[in-house]
Amino acid sequence: MENIILVVHLILAICLIGVVLLQRSEGGGLGLGGGGGGVMSGRQAATALGKLTWAFAIAFLATSITLTIIAAQNSAGSSVLDRIGGGPATEAGDSPALPPASDLLPPISGDAPLLPPRAD
Secondary structure, three states: OHHHHHHHHHHHHHHHHHHHHHOOOOOOOOOOOOOOOOOOOOOOOOOHHHHHHHHHHHHHHHHHHHHHHHHHHHHOOOOHHHHOOOOOOOOOOOOOOOOOHHHHOOOOOOOOOOOOOOOO
16 A cells, blocks of 8 residues: 555656646746746736646645655554664663674774885
């Protein structure tokens, strides 16, 4: 179910981008495009592309919220630290147990030079 909603979400995103790019510029943006007829009027006639843009935008937001709800239900209260094997959260004032410093450093190979040779 999640995959179907995700595919619909991606299709809506592509359609929304396409419909927005097809619309005529109303001027003012970067000083480019479409003439001054009706720019100063308070209300413009709603075009078919404008209505389609609103429909795609509402559907896009609905699928976004749905995917968020599904992701929250799938997480089921688990933490990323629980997934990688970290223990439970420490209490305030407790210091977390750190691994020894030798585990944090990469292994050193005996035949590899520590520094690159200098070119003099």
